[in-house]
Amino acid sequence: MDEGQLDTAEVVAEFERYLRFERDLSPHTVRAYLSDVAALIDHLDGRLEGMDIGALREWLAEQHAEGKARATLARRTACARTFTAYCHRRGWLPDDPGLLLGSAKAPRPLPAVLDQEQAQAALDVPMTGEPKELRDQAILELLYATGVRVSELCALDVDDVDRDRHVIRVMGKGRQERSVPFGLPALRALDRWCVHGRPLWIRTGSGAALFLGVRGGRIDAGTVRRVVHARLRQVEGMPDMGPHGLRHTAATHLLEGGADLRSVQELLGHASLNTTQIYTHVSIERLRAAYRQAHPRA
Template identity: 75%
Template sequence: MVGVLGEGAGVGVPGLDEVAGEFERFLRLERGLSEHTVRAYLTDLGGLLGHLRATGARTLAGLDIVVLRAWLAEQHRAGLARATLARRTACARVFSTFAHRRGWLADDPGLLLGTAKAGRTLPAVLGQDEARAVLDGPEGEGPKRLRDQAIMEVLYGTGIRVSELCALDVDDVDRDRRTLRVLGKGGRERTVPFGAPAMQAMDAWCVQGRPLWIRERSGPALFLGARGGRIDPGTVRRVVHARLAAVEGAPDMGPHGLRHTAATHLLEGGADLRSVQEILGHASLNTTQIYTHVSIDRLRSAYRQAHPRA
């Protein structure tokens, strides 16, 4: 389908079939969004452009506030979760602004959209005793045991994302200052502290385990798979699930659950919200504030169980 803008269109305006490619380059190169977010936005854009075509519009010029609202209403009627609706609203706003600035739309209809807010659910977290039991883990000295122990200690000890852990190189570890150099979302670099248990676990892995798995393709990767390549998020998730399953009563969660747990335990231990924001690499303090709600929820639960007048 040819997707020119029609009257008033400039030379070089892409057709509808080319719009997604241009938008993808914008998201990756100019916005610096994560791979996960880029994929989600492109899926959302595909749905929006499909809806635009279904209205009978033949050009991008047919994208207006009526189309945007009708598309979002259709998603709502389909029963999509509030978080998904919020993301699709955000995608529509970002895309319409992008298209307007490129000269593909005379106006920016996304400015007229309300801001959809995702409902926030409190994440499951480990209690401190549960975390201790998980980290004590099974006995063993092989490379896999040493690597898995280091992974668990680093995830809980730093609260970094699974993608950030997989991207770590050996030189990102500062042993003297006990810090990691982490490349987070949007290419933002930060320094994250860790404790003695994580340092001991990484030392054991690097000295006794990693050399046994190093291959030509290993490069500087800190954590390796059994075949010598850089570890992938799927492997890390399997490690975390297996370690949690071994502890009776521990909730099943992935690496992000350990991130939630680390943040909650930091706040419960007296860390201030700004420090936790910096450690986690949140762009907005509002994102970090959910963990204060987790702590309050746990406090209320303890009160209800312990106080005779609760």
């Protein structure tokens, strides 16, 4: 590709292949990055040759003036740095202006979590033994027991469950495999589903999927989210949250129970310990609340 006549559509297509196959980013992240790159190129009137640190800062400043959220600005800053670095490596930019771009940090609000009594109440709902109830109970028990991501849960196959060792084999972000332990309640719920529920829903296209939809296909993330929201609505006074809320809850309860941060990082599949540390903040806030309530001189 001639440097003086860059075809931006071809550049974006190459960048997309890089994100998908070399960086192995999730489809959601790829879509977000491509949207950001399209907005950046539009700001440059469709020409990469004008991409320098001044243009990047002007692009971000305009969005800040429009009232874009800090999280959006942080993502677009990261995208711009990734894009300029890629273009520079490919020889499409003489230097990498993204190196001079500061990192916008998004605020990290404390995640909402259930306390241990609420988690117990959500899992101890009476059941009639219908296949859907058995599946939903197994999903909830496993999400809370392991803290896996909803995408990881949906991708589980029957053979990914090691009942003897009480672990599941999970393929996480970046195709990193890890083993995550679970306890007896989750094991019992899985056994009930696999023995009394799943066989009734198996169809030709079911394959080895552990959790199935009502038509026999592999369950999807939207269905799992509906399952979690519906269960929490069954319990009076329960906060509304989805599968990620149960992930936050599992991590917080592990730390409150004495697990060390490195172990929780490994269980959750976090690449960085900094990501896991947010759960220590949750635990500290709970500790402070308990102190204020219980200590006579608080």
